[in-house]
Amino acid sequence: MKITTRLVKMTSLLPLTASFILLLATSSNAQEEDEFEGLAPGIGQEEVLIYCSACHSTRIVQQQGMKRSGWEETLEWMVEDQGMSEIDEPDLALILDYLSKHYNVDRPNFPGKK
Numbered sequence: 001m002k003i004t005t006r007l008v009k010m011t012s013l014l015p016l017t018a019s020f021i022l023l024l025a026t027s028s029n030a031q032e033e034d035e036f037e038g039l040a041p042g043i044g045q046e047e048v049l050i051y052c053s054a055c056h057s058t059r060i061v062q063q064q065g066m067k068r069s070g071w072e073e074t075l076e077w078m079v080e081d082q083g084m085s086e087i088d089e090p091d092l093a094l095i096l097d098y099l100s101k102h103y104n105v106d107r108p109n110f111p112g113k114k
Contacts, residue, residue: 038062040109044098047091055084061099065107068100 037058039045052061055078066074075095078084087095102109 038111040102042098042102044094047094048098051087051091051095055082059111061103062109062111064099064103065105065110066099066103067105068096071096071099071103 036045036049037053039048039058039062048061049058052058064074075084075087075092079086
């Protein structure tokens with residue numbers, strides 16, 4: 001009789017345990033997304049986060065849609081008129097590659113588009 005009671009108690013904990021594991025997995029994914037403030041994953045993501053979020057929200061980046069030349073002009077404007085420090089290579093190339101791929105005129109990663 002005691003074994004049956006224990007099995008019933010253990011079986012009743014299974015849904016709770018599964019929910020807890022799901023909560024942990026979801027929480028971990030949310031932390032990863034939050035770590036990069038919603039930026040699309042890819043090579044250059046970390047550099048964009050470091051350089052861009054030093055002055056403004058990454059949301060501003062995510063809302064743009066420019067060709068590579070537009071991103072270059074924007075970064076030049078930020079250096080010349082806004083007091084941003086110049087970005088040296090190889091970081092500049094990584095950032096421009098990333099932005100022109102993930103936040104181009106097609107806006108494949110526009111917030112809320114998915």
